[in-house]
Amino acid sequence: MTNKDDLVAGRYRLVGRIGRGAMGVVWRAHDERLDRTVAVKLLSFDAALGGTDGEQTDTRVMREARLAARLQHPNAIQVHDVVEHEGRPCLVMEYLPSESLSAVLNDRGALPADEVARIGAQIAGALAAAHEVGIVHRDIKPDNVLIAPDGTAKITDFGISRAVGDATMTSNGIIAGTPAFLAPEVAGGGKAGFPSDVYSLGSTLYAATEGIPPFGLDENPIALLRRVSTGEIVPPRQSGTLTPMLLWLLRADPSERPSMRQAEDHLANGKPPPEFQPRTATMALPPPKPRRRGILFAAAAVLLVVLGLVVGLAINRGDSPQQPQAGPALPLTTTTSSRAPSTCEADYQITNSWPDGYEALVTVRATKPLNGWTVSWTLPGGQRINNLWNGTLSQDGTAVQVAPAQWNTAVRTSTSFGFIAGTNGPNPVKPDVVCQAR
Template sequence: MTNKDDLVAGRYRLVGRIGRGAMGVVWRAHDERLDRTVAVKLLSFDAALAGTEGGQADERVMREARLAAKLQHPNAIAVHDVVEHEGRPCLVLEYLPSESLSAVMAERGALPPDEVAKIGAQLADALAAAHEVGIVHRDIKPDNVLIAPDGTVKITDFGISKAIGDATMTSVGVIAGTPAFLAPEVAGGGKAGFPSDVFSLGATLYAATEGVPPFDFDDNTIALLLRVASGNIIPPRQAGPLAPMLIWMLRADPNERPTMRQAQEHLAKGKPPPHFQPRITATMTLPPPKPRRRGVLMSTMAILLVAIGLVVGLVINKSGNPQQPTGFPNALSPLPSSATAPPSVGCEAVYVITNSWNDGYQAEVTVRNSATHPLDGWTVTWTLPGGQKINDLWNGTLSQDGKTVRVAAAQWNGDVDKTTSFGFIAGTTGPNPVKPPVQCIAD
C-alpha cells in the first residue's frame, strides 16, 4: 500500500492525493533531485483488474507515457518520466495547481457561453495537436479538464488513448470512455476515432453551459448507452451564441462534424463558419418510422392540399409584399409567449424562442394533435421575419420559398398521438427576434 511520505523510485516524495484518473491514483509529490513539484500517477489495484491480466494494465500505463511523450503542447499535461514502484510502472507528470472542470461546475453551476468557448478553444488546440500526431484521446470529459487560476486550461489522462495503428488495449466487450460523453458511434459498439473526440469535446462544453451532458445522466448504464447510441441529444437552451457550434460538434453522423482544428478555430471566434448550412432533415438519428396508416393516394392528396393552402394564403399585394392570411397579425409584431396562429382542424403549433444572443436565436415548435385520432403527418408554415435566416434544424424537414418557411415531419415523428416538436437555430441581422404566427396543417 502506498502512503503519504513514501519515496517513489528513490526521488519522488509523496505529499498528498490530488485525484484519481482512469488508470490510477494521482499524488502530488516532491522531486527531491530537481527540487520541484510533480504529479505521480500510481496504477491502482482496480485498474490492474481492468484487463485480463495485470500485465495488460501495466502496458496501458506504458502506452500512456509513450503517447503523451509524442505530444508537447501548452494545453496538455506533460509526462516527465516513467518509473517503477512496488513492481508497477508509474507516470511522473507535470503538476498544475488547478481545479477540474467538473469541480468548477459543481461550485459555480452552468458557466457563461463566452467562458466555455475560451475553455473549448484551448482544449481543441491541444487535441488537434494530438490528432495531428495520430493520437485519439477517447475519454474527454469534465474530470479530465484542468483549469488553473490564471485561466490556463489543460487536457489530461491519456490512459485509454490510442495511437492510430496501435493494437487496441481495451478488453473484449469493454467500451473505452465515459458513457455520458461518448459519441453515438462508440456507444453503438463502433471504433473511436478523431470525430468521436470532437463529439466528446462538444459534449463536455455542452455540459459546462447546460449543467448536464447532452444525453443527461442515468444510473442505468445500459439505458444511457442506448440513448447515446441513438444520437438524440437534448437541444441546448443556455448556450447562447455557442449553441450552433455545439450542435455542429454534436452531429450524430461523424462525417458531418468539424475536424478538431476547425472546432478550435471557430471556438476561438465564438461561432461556426459562414458556410454552416441548415440540415435538410434532422440532426439526430432516431428509431425507424412506424408504418403509415393511410395509403399513398391519401398522402398525395394531403400534399396537394398543403400546396393549395399555401398558394391561397400567400396573396401578393401591389407592393410585392406578401399579405398575411385573414386573422393573422403582422409577422414583425411580437406576440405574447402563448400566442399561436389559428390552428387547422386536428393540428396546432406553438412557437417559443428558447434562447437568443446578439446575432441569433434558438426556437422550438411544439406540434399538438387536437383531433380524436392520431395524425399521419403534419406541416408547419410561417413567414420568416426580415433579417433572419435558419441555419440549422432538427426533428423535421425544411423547405423554403423566399421568406415562406415550411417544416414537414421527419420520417420518425409524422405519426402524432399527442405532441411532437422540432427546433432550429437562426441568425439575424435585424432587431431582437420576434415570434411570427405559425400554422400547422395536418396530413
C-alpha cells in the same frame, strides 16, 4: 499500499494526494533529482479490469504514455516520465495548481457561454495538436479538463483510456471510459477516433453551459450507453450564442463534425459554424398542387414525348418510307441503360496527415436504403492500417475490406468509417475504393 513520503522510482517523493478516480490515485510529489514539483499518477487497473489482464495492460499503458509524452502544447498536461512503483505503472506529469472543470461546475453550476467558449478553444487547440501527431485522446470529459486560477485550461490523461482497452466494454462488463461523454459510434461498439474526440469535446462543453451532459445522467451505464448510441441529444436550452457550435460538434454523423482544428478556430474567434445543408430531407413533403395552366402544359409535354417515342421507334424499325432499313437497328443511345444504377457509393478522403501517417475518412452514401455494405480497396505499397473505427476490418495482403459495425449496418442516406494508417514517408497515396451493397 502507497503512503505519503514514499519514494517512487528512486526520485519522486510523494507529498500529498491530489485526487482519486477510476484509473488510480494522483499525488503531488517532489522530484528530488530536478528539484521541482510534479504530479504522479499511480495507475490501478484491478477495479477497471477485475485483475484479469494486468501484464498486458501495463505494457499498453507504457506504450501509450510514451506516445503521449511526444505531445508538447501549452494547453496539454505534459507527461515527463513513465515509471513503475510496486509493480504498477506510474505517470509522472506536469503539476498544475488547478481544479477540474467537473469541480468548477459542482461549485458554480453552469457557466456562461463566453467563458465555456474560451475553455473550449484552449482544449481544442491541444487536441488538434495531438491529432496532428496521430494521438487520439478517447476520454475527454470535465474530470480531465483542468482550470488554473488564471483561467488557463489544460487537458490531461492522454491515451490512458486507449491503454485500458480498445473496446467500450471489457470482458467483465466494465465500461472503459465515461458513457455520458462518449460519441454515439463509440457507445454503439465502434472504435474511438479523431471525430469521436470532437464529439466528446462537444459533450464536455454542453455540460459546462447546460449543467448536465447532452444525454442526461443515469445510474445504469448500460441504459445510458444505449441512449448515447442513438445520437439524439436533449437540445441546449441555456447555451446562448454557443448553441450552434455545440450542435455542430454533436452531429451524430462523424463526417458532419468539424475537425478539431476547425473547432479551435471557431471557438477562439467566435465564428458561427457553416450553415448545415443536410444531404436529404428528413421528411418527404407532398409537392404543391399545380395550377390549372400548369396541368395543361404538363399534359401537352407528355403528349409530345409520347409522340416522339412512337416516331423514334418507328424510324428505328425501318417502318418509315423516308428511312431505308440498312442493317440491324441501333439503340436510341450509347449509354448502358440496362445496367441498374449503383445503390452504394464510397468517398475516400485523407483528412489529416503527418510525416509517418495519416487519417482517412470514408463516407458511404446510399441512393436507396441499404441493409448492409462493404467497401474494398487495394492498400498502396508501404501503407498499413493501425486503427479503424465505425467498421470491421478484414485484410488479405494488400486487399482491404471494411464491413459495417453493428450500429451502422442499415443505412438510409449515409454513414462513415475512419482509420489511422502508417506510411513509409509523407504524401500518402489515395486509393480507389469500391462500395458494394449487401
